Amino acid sequence: MLYIDIWLCNNGAVLEASLSNGDLKITTWEPGLMKFVLAFCFSLAMISAGAVQADAAAGQSAYAAKGCIGCHGAGGVSAVATNPTLKGQSADFVSKNLTDYRSGARQNPIMNAMAAGLSDADIKNIADYIGSLK
Numbered sequence: 001m002l003y004i005d006i007w008l009c010n011n012g013a014v015l016e017a018s019l020s021n022g023d024l025k026i027t028t029w030e031p032g033l034m035k036f037v038l039a040f041c042f043s044l045a046m047i048s049a050g051a052v053q054a055d056a057a058a059g060q061s062a063y064a065a066k067g068c069i070g071c072h073g074a075g076g077v078s079a080v081a082t083n084p085t086l087k088g089q090s091a092d093f094v095s096k097n098l099t100d101y102r103s104g105a106r107q108n109p110i111m112n113a114m115a116a117g118l119s120d121a122d123i124k125n126i127a128d129y130i131g132s133l134k
Contacts, residue, residue: 059129062122067114076133091131098123 063069063076068086072078076087086094100106101115102123118126 055125055128056132057129058121059125059127059132062126063129066118066122066126068126071110076130086130087133089130091127094130095123095127098126 071080071083072086073083076085076089078085097106098115098118101108101111102118104112106112115123
């Protein structure tokens, strides 16, 4: 199938047009089915938004419980110049660095010891929390 286009019509039905092998095929969805599809998509979007918030909330708890707050400060703002402020860093940056510290690919005696006790879920949650700080 080379091309798919979906649009909403005045009566609430959806038309699906596809171009395959030079033939144009148009399918009409019933309004009831369309309402179901829209409700399903909306539900998925809401669940996804909730999951993102849950990860950041779990990350905030892990950040405090795992001792990150001791060096990197509350809210990711360090009070000591030798300890980097994490606020403003992306979740990908934090995740990569914590993973590298845990594996030993990046060396720092304190961070290697701290990251050694972190699970993959801890790293993801802490990274999501730091990434949410703007």
